[in-house]
Each structure stands twice: as structure tokens, then as C-alpha cells.
Amino acid sequence: MxxxxxxxxxxxxxxxxxxxxxxxxxxxxxxxxxxxxxxxxxxxxxxxxxxxxxxxxxxxxxxxxxxxxxxxxxxxxxxxxxxxAMRLGDRLDGHIVQGHVDQTAECISVIEENGSWVFTFRYDRSYNNITIEKGSITVNGVSLTVVNSKINEFSVAIIPYTYEHTTFKTLNTGDVVNLEFDVIGKYVKRLNDLRS
Incomplete structure (x- = not known):
């Protein structure tokens, strides 16, 4: 984990x-x-x-x-x-991440906004993964909060510290990233799909 x-x-x-x-x-x-x-x-x-x-x-x-x-x-x-991997007993500063990538996405927009950055990603919806507004998402292993959630697209806001200390500083429009969707959200969606 x-x-x-x-x-x-x-x-x-x-x-x-x-x-x-x-x-x-x-x-x-x-x-x-x-x-x-x-x-x-x-x-x-x-x-x-x-x-x-x-x-x-x-x-x-x-x-x-x-x-x-x-x-x-x-x-x-x-x-x-x-x-x-996390150590048992440590603080969980991000969210629960398994290290199992669900799919990739393409960076479609990078906008600098007064010292922070908004990155927007588009992913293939046929994999049936979802994001929710203010939910968790992992992009290239970085725990982030979803903003502007759409059916196959979402954005994340990156603060200067995260920008400087991760690969976000090298990420450009057109680059492919790894996505791991929130594990709790995946279980809820799967249970809901089984009931349908």
C-alpha cells in the first residue's frame, strides 16, 4: 500500500x-x-x-x-x-493507493494560475472508471483532489511544492500519465453495477 x-x-x-x-x-x-x-x-x-x-x-x-x-x-x-510502501502506524497523508494503475490518460491542458497550475486530463471512458468532484485520484503516483470532474475528463490543481517535487514540472500537453482511481470509489461503483 x-x-x-x-x-x-x-x-x-x-x-x-x-x-x-x-x-x-x-x-x-x-x-x-x-x-x-x-x-x-x-x-x-x-x-x-x-x-x-x-x-x-x-x-x-x-x-x-x-x-x-x-x-x-x-x-x-x-x-x-x-x-x-507505507509503514503500518504512519500517518496516511495522501489517500489509500495500491500501486495498481487502472489506465492511462492524456494531459490536454496546463494552465498557470497565479503561482499554481491546473492540469486537465482525458481518459478512455470504456474502462468504466469514474472521478467525483473533490474525490481522490492518483496521477503518476501523486495523491490529488479532483476538480471539474466530467465523464472522461478531470482537472487537478497543483501547488508550487508539488510542482517542484514531482514530475509535474516536466509534464506537458500531450504527455501520457498513469491513473489510479480511488479504491473506495471503485468498490462502490462495482457494487452498484452488480445491482443494476
């Missing part, structure tokens, strides 16, 4: 394809605190640490993960949002 509160930015140092798997080498200041078999979220995608070096570590993404997330689009030098 994660909270959507980003701990660090990782730099992609190496990408190595083996069959349909992609081995991703990430450099981050958190490396000395990691251990093999630990779960770490990368742009909101939970991956297992399989190897650790001096200042970097390796995770492996399988084909399904590459098909359903933006990790298959990574290039050497890209930055990713990094979060380690």
Missing part, C-alpha cells in the same frame, strides 16, 4: 529489454534504504526491487504493466516519481 505522497524523483539510468520484460535501472537518493524484494512505486506503478547497486537499483516491468501504464514510454534520463 502507498499514500501517493512522493518521496523522491528517480532518474532512469538504463533500460534493458529481455523477452517481453523491461528491466529498469533507477538512480535515487533512496537507494541505500532499499532492499531486494521491496515494493516501490514508480509513477504510481508498484514494482519489486530485484537488484541494488551503489546509487541505483533495478526493477522489472512485465508486458501487461508496459501495456497498461506509461512505463513502456520511458527513455534514459527521464525522471519518475518514487514512493516506498
Amino acid at each position: 502507498f499514500t501517493g505522497i512522493i518521496e523522491d524523483l528517480g532518474i532512469i539510468k538504463k533500460l534493458y529489454a529481455e523477452g517481453e520484460n523491461l528491466h529498469i535501472t533507477v538512480q535515487t537518493s533512496l537507494t541505500p534504504e532499499l532492499k531486494i524484494d521491496q515494493s516501490v512505486a514508480h509513477n504510481g506503478v508498484c514494482l519489486t526491487v530485484v537488484s541494488i547497486g551503489v546509487d541505483n537499483y533495478i526493477v522489472t516491468a512485465i508486458k501487461e504493466t508496459l501495456d497498461k501504464t506509461n512505463l513502456g514510454k520511458l527513455k534514459i534520463g527521464d525522471i519518475v516519481n518514487i514512493e516506498r
Whole structure:
């Protein structure tokens, strides 16, 4: 489990394809605190640490993960949002995040508004995911509050701290992001669908 509160930015140092798997080498200041078999979220995608070096570590993404997330689009030098799994007993500063991406979305608008930013995203509604006004959403692993919720579109307001300490500072119109919809909302929607 994660909270959507980003701990660090990782730099992609190496990408190595083996069959349909992609081995991703990430450099981050958190490396000395990691251990093999630990779960770490990368742009909101939970991956297992399989190897650790001096200042970097390796995770492996399988084909399904590459098909359903933006990790298959990574290039050497890209930055990713990094979060380690939450510890039992810690404060839950964001919201409950599983690290299981539901789908991707495209950034369709970035507007600067007096020192903050409003990012708008459009997603494929055929997956039957929903947002609600003032509900929670995870974008590239960042826990955020939905504003301007529509059927297949929503916006989020980004404060300067979040902008500077996450990949939002590099996000542009046309970029693809990972979405994890609120887990409680997903269960409620599923129960409602079963009753229909």
C-alpha cells in the first residue's frame, strides 16, 4: 500500500529489454534504504526491487504493466516519481493507493494560475472508471483532489511544492500519465453495477 505522497524523483539510468520484460535501472537518493524484494512505486506503478547497486537499483516491468501504464514510454534520463510502501502506524497523508494503475490518460491542458497550475486530463471512458468532484485520484503516483470532474475528463490543481517535487514540472500537453482511481470509489461503483 502507498499514500501517493512522493518521496523522491528517480532518474532512469538504463533500460534493458529481455523477452517481453523491461528491466529498469533507477538512480535515487533512496537507494541505500532499499532492499531486494521491496515494493516501490514508480509513477504510481508498484514494482519489486530485484537488484541494488551503489546509487541505483533495478526493477522489472512485465508486458501487461508496459501495456497498461506509461512505463513502456520511458527513455534514459527521464525522471519518475518514487514512493516506498507505507509503514503500518504512519500517518496516511495522501489517500489509500495500491500501486495498481487502472489506465492511462492524456494531459490536454496546463494552465498557470497565479503561482499554481491546473492540469486537465482525458481518459478512455470504456474502462468504466469514474472521478467525483473533490474525490481522490492518483496521477503518476501523486495523491490529488479532483476538480471539474466530467465523464472522461478531470482537472487537478497543483501547488508550487508539488510542482517542484514531482514530475509535474516536466509534464506537458500531450504527455501520457498513469491513473489510479480511488479504491473506495471503485468498490462502490462495482457494487452498484452488480445491482443494476
